Amino acid sequence: MNALAYHVESLRGLDGLSRRAQEIPVPGPHQVVVRVRATSLNRRDVMLLEGTYPLPLKADTVPLVDGVGEVVALGDGVTRAALGDRVAGSYFVNWIDGPQSLALAAEQYGANFDGWLAEYIVLAEQSVVHVPAHLTDEEAATLTCAGLVAWSGVAKPVPAGAGETVLTVGTGPVGLFAVQHAKMLGARVISITSTADKAERLRKLGADEVVDRASTPDWELAVQELTGGLGADHVIDAVGMLTLPKSVAAAAYDARITLIGAKASEVPAAAADIFGGKYLSIRRVAVGSRTDYEAMNATIAEHGLRPVIDSVFPFDRAADAYRHFMEGDPFGKVVITVP
Numbered sequence: 001m002n003a004l005a006y007h008v009e010s011l012r013g014l015d016g017l018s019r020r021a022q023e024i025p026v027p028g029p030h031q032v033v034v035r036v037r038a039t040s041l042n043r044r045d046v047m048l049l050e051g052t053y054p055l056p057l058k059a060d061t062v063p064l065v066d067g068v069g070e071v072v073a074l075g076d077g078v079t080r081a082a083l084g085d086r087v088a089g090s091y092f093v094n095w096i097d098g099p100q101s102l103a104l105a106a107e108q109y110g111a112n113f114d115g116w117l118a119e120y121i122v123l124a125e126q127s128v129v130h131v132p133a134h135l136t137d138e139e140a141a142t143l144t145c146a147g148l149v150a151w152s153g154v155a156k157p158v159p160a161g162a163g164e165t166v167l168t169v170g171t172g173p174v175g176l177f178a179v180q181h182a183k184m185l186g187a188r189v190i191s192i193t194s195t196a197d198k199a200e201r202l203r204k205l206g207a208d209e210v211v212d213r214a215s216t217p218d219w220e221l222a223v224q225e226l227t228g229g230l231g232a233d234h235v236i237d238a239v240g241m242l243t244l245p246k247s248v249a250a251a252a253y254d255a256r257i258t259l260i261g262a263k264a265s266e267v268p269a270a271a272a273d274i275f276g277g278k279y280l281s282i283r284r285v286a287v288g289s290r291t292d293y294e295a296m297n298a299t300i301a302e303h304g305l306r307p308v309i310d311s312v313f314p315f316d317r318a319a320d321a322y323r324h325f326m327e328g329d330p331f332g333k334v335v336i337t338v339p
């Protein structure tokens with residue numbers, strides 16, 4: 001029997017993406033085959049299509065790293081999953097726990113291992129992650145990349161919590177998950193955005209204060225004011241080098257800044273001296289390990305968090321989903337369902 005999958009045949013954006021039939025995969029030892037129910041897009045998936053992602057693609061790879069489905073076949077020796085389980089996969093095929101190495105970072109689904117834009121995916125059993133039961137398939141298919149990297153920023157190595165302020169910069173999926181995770185952990189949240197409409201939606205999501213960077217370009221001063229001149233204890237900068245100087249200026253003297261965004265263009269000249277005498281920590285994080293993913297899911301289940309979904313496209317309109325993701329300024333995740 002045949003199954004459909006999209007493949008990246010060449011790095012020409014959407015022109016290089018094609019759909020065709022292939023054999024239903026058979027699991028090898030310590031592998032499971034999952035019937036995909038839903039998958040979703042991340043910024044990296046566009047970079048991968050355009051050839052700007054730092055990791056080279058496997059030839060003819062099946063794209064996308066977020067997804068959820070049902071285990072339908074087990075290879076020899078599998079103990080971490082059973083037939084019928086509803087599962088996702090971790091971002092990195094073999095990063096289970098502890099610090100990440102370059103070798104672990106270099107093995108990723110939807111890049112050099114086939115990903116989720118298909119009717120079936122093969123997962124290494126150690127990368128299987130069970131998803132929170134209260135989530136729909138569309139919701140459960142949003143957590144692997146943006147959900148987990150926001151969690152790593154807010155909850156690792158020490159969770160933000162009550163009495164602390166978390167500043168989120170950017171309202172892509174990473175920024176939205178950061179708002180939700182920070183509220184789950186009991187922190188006060190200040191969010192930066194660019195329109196009144198997004199400001200309203202951020203408040204509904206739980207942000208305690210929102211600063212509109214269009215009407216308040218000096219948003220770092222507004223954050224200082226909102227924190228009584230102390231600054232934010234944690235900053236999740238989901239934009240990049242462009243906003244880092246302002247994130248530093250908005251931060252507390254000994255803050256933790258997690259730089260998740262990769263946008264580097266138009267860096268202000270002032271970036272040469274952005275620290276202003278503060279002894280804060282700035283770090284970058286690469287998504288998270290399987291163990292981090294499981295910890296996040298346990299907290300999501302405990303609090304009943306529901307991911308923000310912008311839109312849902314059917315499998316045969318995957319290219320439209322990519323287009324909407326790239327050009328539509330979505331608020332929340334763009335999901336593709338697999339019938």
Ligand SMILES: NC(=O)c1ccc[n+]([C@@H]2O[C@H](COP(=O)([O-])OP(=O)(O)OC[C@H]3O[C@@H](n4cnc5c(N)ncnc54)[C@H](OP(=O)(O)O)[C@@H]3O)[C@@H](O)[C@H]2O)c1
Pocket residue numbers: 042043044145146149169170171172173174175192193194195198213238239240242243260261262263285286287
């Ligand atoms: N390290 C990792 O593991 C990892 C994982 C996932 C994603 N990422 C990176 O994280 C970043 C965010 O991804 P995403 O998918 O959540 O969002 P995204 O689609 O890249 O959107 C980012 C948001 O940033 C804001 N923004 C854009 N330009 C800005 C500017 N000049 N100044 C201030 N804000 C600006 C906009 O929000 P407003 O209009 O509301 O201001 C926009 O919606 C991307 O660079 C992505 O590659 C990294």
